[in-house]
Amino acid sequence: MLTTKPFITAYRAMMMLLTCICILAVDFKIFPRRLAKTELYGTSLVDILYLIKQMDLGVGSVVFSGGVVSAKSIVQDKILGWRIIKRGATKSIPVLVLGLIRMLSVKGLDYQEHVSEYGVHWNFFFTLGFLQIFVAIVQAFVSPKYFVKFSIVLMGVLEVCLRRRGNVLLSDDRSDIFLMNKEGITSLFGYLCIYLTACKLGSVLNDTASGSFDYFLPSSYECSILGAVNRHQLLTFLLANVLTGLINMNMQTLLASDNVAIAVVSVYMIIVCWIAKKVDEKLK
Numbered sequence: 001m002l003t004t005k006p007f008i009t010a011y012r013a014m015m016m017l018l019t020c021i022c023i024l025a026v027d028f029k030i031f032p033r034r035l036a037k038t039e040l041y042g043t044s045l046v047d048i049l050y051l052i053k054q055m056d057l058g059v060g061s062v063v064f065s066g067g068v069v070s071a072k073s074i075v076q077d078k079i080l081g082w083r084i085i086k087r088g089a090t091k092s093i094p095v096l097v098l099g100l101i102r103m104l105s106v107k108g109l110d111y112q113e114h115v116s117e118y119g120v121h122w123n124f125f126f127t128l129g130f131l132q133i134f135v136a137i138v139q140a141f142v143s144p145k146y147f148v149k150f151s152i153v154l155m156g157v158l159e160v161c162l163r164r165r166g167n168v169l170l171s172d173d174r175s176d177i178f179l180m181n182k183e184g185i186t187s188l189f190g191y192l193c194i195y196l197t198a199c200k201l202g203s204v205l206n207d208t209a210s211g212s213f214d215y216f217l218p219s220s221y222e223c224s225i226l227g228a229v230n231r232h233q234l235l236t237f238l239l240a241n242v243l244t245g246l247i248n249m250n251m252q253t254l255l256a257s258d259n260v261a262i263a264v265v266s267v268y269m270i271i272v273c274w275i276a277k278k279v280d281e282k283l284k
Contacts, residue, residue, distance in 0.1 A: 005205060012065040013226035016233055017269070019061065020240035024268055027244070027253040028261035059124050062237065063131065063191045067198025070135075074144050074199055081140055088136025092129040098238065099125030111245060120174060122184025127191060128234075134192050144203070147196040155193050225273045228280035236276050243268055 025031045077084070102123050106113055118124065142150050162169070174180045229236050247253070247264060256264065 008068060008202075008205065009230045010226055012069065012233065013229040015061045015065055016229050016236055017273070019059070020236065020272055021265065021269060023240050024244045024247060025261070025265050027248060028256055028265070029254050030258045030261040059127070060191070060194060062233065063128075063194050064198045066233070067195040068202035068205065070195075071144075071199045071202030071205075074139060077139070084140040085133070085136045088132050088139075092132040095125055095132070095234070096129035099123050099129055102241070105245075109249070112248065115174075116183065118184035118187075119181030122181040127184060127188060130188055131191055131195060134188060135195055138192070138196065144199060148200045151193040151196045154189060158189055158193075225277050228277045229273070231280055232276050235279060236272060239272055239275055240268075243271065 022031075102125055103121055105111070106123075118127070138147075138150065168179070169182055169186060178185060247268065251264075253261070253264075
């Protein structure tokens with residue numbers, strides 16, 4: 001029987017907290033520009049090389065950690081075929097609604113956005129929602145023990161497609177709905193590869209990992225903020241995005257001094273952690 005390992009909880013929580021810090025900190029000049037997003041090629045703290053266009057390391061890690069912990073439910077899943085796809089589509093609806101709300105909010109408030117990141121209308125909530133559907137489709141027809149092999153084949157197909165038509169992604173053409181959101185749509189397949197590979201890793205870790213990793217954990221791990229953030233990843237990520245938007249709408253972050261930047265980010269993280277902890281206590 002698969003069980004959740006404490007060090008996986010710690011990894012997921014700390015990854016999410018670091019992601020939340022970067023979401024806001026990158027808007028201040030104190031954040032080194034060399035670590036900010038790359039537009040076309042290259043790697044940084046916020047980016048990792050993804051075929052041709054950028055893929056955010058933070059959200060990539062969110063997808064990876066989601067795959068690691070989903071291994072337990074996927075391995076034990078008794079539902080087969082089209083019922084899996086139907087369930088995946090149903091579960092994706094709330095996340096897709098969040099994506100729609102974010103898109104309408106950004107457009108309605110004329111909030112700053114980088115079209116080269118996800119596209120004109122796309123955002124990461126759309127990626128998460130459609131990713132659930134894609135994973136369900138794969139799960140319906142491919143055994144979990146073949147997830148890694150399937151991912152390797154898919155990555156090979158992606159590489160061939162990008163070598164043949166990669167110029168489309170690098171162009172400024174936004175003449176139709178696909179081209180307007182080409183970064184977000186095409187990145188889905190890369191995220192799918194990450195998720196499926198992480199599923200396999202998660203099953204291996206749950207089957208073989210012992211307590212030898214637990215020395216990385218704080219002694220009060222089970223009742224700490226880490227546990228709350230781990231259990232409420234989507235809430236934490238959504239909250240961080242909302243607070244980042246509010247802060248950017250009410251102050252000129254690029255003009256803030258280093259001391260002000262540190263203070264704002266610190267208070268912001270305290271609020272994120274406090275709300276995550278309170279929600280966790282309410283739901284227990």
